[in-house]
Amino acid sequence: MPNPTLLPEILILVGRFLCHDDIAACVLVSRAWQSAMQPLLWTRVPLVDEQTFTEDPILFPHPDAVLLNIYRVLSLDLSRVADPARLQALTPLLQNQLSELSVAHYSTDVDQILAQNRATLRSFTCSSSRLSHQMQQMAGFQSFLPRHEATAFWTRMTSLERLDSLDLTATTVYDEHLEIFFTICGRLRSLSLKRGSIVSMHPPTKEPFHKMRRLELSGIANAVHSQLQFITQCPNLEHLAWTSTQATPLIALLVHITTQPELELRQITSIDFTDSLMSDKDLATILSCLPNLRRLIVPWSLFGELCFEAISGKHVFAIRHGATPKRDTIPISVEAFSYRLSKVHVTWWISRAPWDIQERKIDFTLGTNTLTKTATFSPTASTASHGRAFQIESSLWIPLVTTVTAKWCSRRL
Structure with missing residues (x-):
């Protein structure tokens, strides 16, 4: 039998798909494994300041080890580095190798790193994570760069080939x-803008952003119709995440896609409408x-009979939902996975008082064209208000969604 510690060829081929912890474990097997797997261990490196080192040298490597292996680094996370000396030590060594860079804020050192990797860099994140939540609230929508420095920043972005x-915050x-x-x-496949503002979101030309596949707009101060105009400039979007500072962005989207069908976002497979509230009908x-929807996140919208009918016939594999409904609405939490509905499991809680919470369950299975209850439920005085919701649930037909777990709460003080 061959030596079990010899590095199999298959491991070399799939090594780049392993998670960081698995690669770290492989390095410890033998010298042969260490030699083959160590380059993969240094592909993505998160750095912190020296005074914040943890006991995990793999997760946050020592500065000397970083300098020794810096030529192997392809993805570098500097968002937790506040010491300028660390950046200044690394900057001259990073030459035409980085494909991803994450920083907390823009600086002259960061600008130099970008300049030295302009031919290879594909992803840039500026998170402004050094600001505490309280400071961010005080700053409002202030730019992470003063106005007189912003020109140099945007010019640098255009130089990244x-x-x-x-991803900007x-x-x-x-x-x-x-x-x-x-x-x-027009060059991006993914754009994320969080907590900021744009003077105008109406492009000077009508040329759409055909390459854009993922778009996230969160807390942008621009008017909803302006953001909507920008969204519809991306006809090939596959993922849209939209959280507005205003109350009803989805209403504007509803009106827009129903009155201008030529601008329907038909390519979208993933939607994240966190913090948006809509009725079941809308x-x-x-x-x-x-x-083509495959994934839906609507934590606060009312997801009921009409929504279930809207997704029937679609291969929806993940729905996340969690809002408190009105009396005659059904699920507040829905998760759907796979492709064919076989069973619906419903859990709800009855709260007569904060200290008195009861849990009830009911199951449905898919009949020929309808859902048939397999567990009986007899409404009591405290749950009679939800009888209509159960009646609606039992008559649904969802032929192409596999397993649904629905939850809702009824509270009676």
């Missing part, structure tokens, strides 16, 4: 940067306009 993913696009900003958008209308 292979950039296709941009607490930034502002001024008048003089609009043309550069829209030019960059959300169902939106869902019916998204024929």
Whole structure:
């Protein structure tokens, strides 16, 4: 029998798909394994300041080890580094090798790293994570760069030849940067803008952003209709995450896609409408306009009979939902996985008082065209208000969704 510690060829081929912990374990097997797997261990490196080192040298490597293996690093996370000396030590060594870079804020050292990796860098994240939550609230929508420095930043972004993913937090696009900003958008596959504002989200030309596949707009100060105009400039979107500072962004989306069908976002497979609130009817209308939907996150919208009907016939494999409904609405929490509905399991809680909570369950199975109850349920005085909801649930037909777990709460003080 061959030596079990000899490195199998298959491990070399699949090593880059292993998680960081598995690669770290492989390095400890033998010298042969260490020699083959160590380059993969240094592909992505998160750094912290020296005074914040933990006991895990693999997760946060020692500065000397970083400098020794810096030529192997392809993805570098500097978002937790606040010491300028650490950046200054690394900057001269990073030359045309990085494909991903994450930082907490923009600086001259970061600009130099970008300049030295402009031919290879594909993804850049500026998280502004050094600001505490309280400081972020005080700052409001202030830019992470002063206005007089923002021009250099956007010019640097245009010089990154292979950039296709941009993630910015607490930034502002001024008048003089609009043309550069829209030019960059035309090159990106993924754009994430959080807590900021753009002078205008209406591109000067009608040329759509055909390459854009993923778009996240969270807490942008622009008017809803302006954000919506920007969204519809991305006809090939596959994932849309939209959280507005205003109350009803989904209503605007509803009106837009129903009155201008030529702008329907038919390619979208994933939707994240966190913090948005819509009725069962309005959300169902939106869902019916998204024929390729695969993933839906609507934590606070009312997901009921009409929404279930809207997704019937679609291969929805993940629905996450968690809002408190009105009396005559059904599920507040729905999760759907796989492709063919076989069973619906419903759990609900009855709360007569904060200290008196009871849990009830009911199961449904799929008949020929309807859901048939397999567990009996007799409404009591405290749950009679939900009888109509159960009646609606038992008559649903969802032929192409596999397993659904639905939860809702009824509270009676």
